[in-house]
Amino acid sequence: MNIIIFYFSATGITETISNYIAAILKKEGNSVKLKNIITPDSRQSQFDFLEFDAYIFGFPVFEGRPPTVAEEWMRTLDGKGQKCSMFFTYGARDLEWAHQVTYYLLTQANFQVVLSAEFIGKHSFNVAKGWCLAEGRPNQLDLDIVKEFALQSIKRFQKNSKFSIDLSEFTYKPKETIKTHKFWANFYPSRGKDDCSMCYLCEKECPVKAFDAISGETNRELCIQCMHCITICPDKVIHIGEVSQLFKKFIDRWGLTEDVVEQKRSKIIF
Ligand SMILES: Cc1cc2nc3c(=O)[nH]c(=O)nc-3n(C[C@H](O)[C@H](O)[C@H](O)COP(=O)(O)O)c2cc1C
Ligand code: SF4
Ligand code: SF4
Secondary structure, three states, rough: OOOEEEEHHHHHHOHHHHHHHHHHHHHHEEEEEEEEEEOOEEEEEEEEOOOOOOOEEEOEEEEOEOOOOHHHHHHHOOOOOOOEEEEEEEEEOOOOHHHHHHHHHHHOOOOOEEEEEEEEOOOHHHHOOOOOOOOOOOHHHHHHHHHHHHHHHHHOOOOOOOOOOOOHHHHHHHHOOOOOOHHHHHOOOEEOOOOOOOOOHHHHHHOOOOOOOOOEEEOOOOOOOOOHHHHHOOOOOOEOOHHHHHHHHHHHHHHHOOHHHOOOOOOOEE
């Protein structure tokens, strides 16, 4: 089979899982293409959705849904009735509506969704001092589920397979972007006064063109706080501040003790 994996990955977790899935699919004799849709340019590309036999979509969960830009991108697609599976990575808090929103958008885009899955990955905000959630995930147990997801996807992509999932009991509402939430005000990256080699990667790779390489500041109206600029800066000079007080409030609010997080499992939604 000829399969393409479309994914959005800011701190590398969804990319790691996508690469793992690709390796398994290839081992099973399939041909696989990977496409990260993080940059605005990559989301502008036109795809012929009959070029591949099947599709896999992978997104991180941002505030209980796929990233807003991924939602917007899915609205531009036409799957021409082809089969797809989808998966999510999340930082051990909750997925809320991620499966349902994505199922809705892919179905609207004329894809037939045959499988979904959720995988735990270290939280994007672990790039900040004082934040530490699901560090070390995905672990081998998570990856075993990823493997199972890849193998099940191939089975369900077969022409004679009649499987499909139905998450349709859900009313879709586009996400409201509330930029005034005080709690997250500390989570905007900046280079501060540090010098750097001016490679412009932060500017080129930002999914919403929010980072300005010259000033080293982000436009807070646009920034989706994905932490990609921090992750990719080769000089490691982009930061957010110390957030240990906020982290404590966060884990208390959601009851995320070490034991609770440890017990959280990646799973396939059949
Ligand atoms: C803005 C933002 C919002 C997030 N919201 C959630 C959430 O609602 N629930 C959760 O469990 N993890 C949440 N996370 C953590 C990510 O889903 C998780 O770390 C994911 O694996 C990151 O994938 P990536 O490295 O491919 O970008 C959030 C991360 C960011 C940056
Ligand atoms: S990615 Fe880092 S080194 Fe490159 S321009 Fe941005 S801040 Fe400077
Ligand atoms: S400026 Fe904001 S949206 Fe852009 S890469 Fe950095 S964190 Fe992500």
